[in-house]
Amino acid sequence: MRSALAQMAMSKNIDSNLQKSLDFCDKAKDCDLLFFPEIQLSPFFPQYEKSDVTEYAMNTNSSEIIKLAEKAKGNSFYLSPNIYLEQDGKFIFFFTLLPDR
Known part of the structure; x- marks a missing residue:
């Protein structure tokens, strides 16, 4: 396996980071x-307590996540992104493997 x-x-710009x-x-x-590094599509905000970072939260249908999954499929490899995800009203760090198929 090659990793x-x-x-x-x-940066603060999601599109640029994407x-x-x-x-x-x-x-x-x-x-x-x-x-990928922690929270790859936003600045590393956990170091700033009580900052409002909701602008960086995504959901599983976000275009950025879809583009990453499509790129993994197109290159036939697994991808381990790290994204700030809003799910059911809770904010979590999304770290999973996107399948290559």
């Missing part, structure tokens, strides 16, 4: 599994 780790500086993530997917196209 890859993406190291990236995240594009960096998709570019890393293309660079790692020959691997079997690609890992």
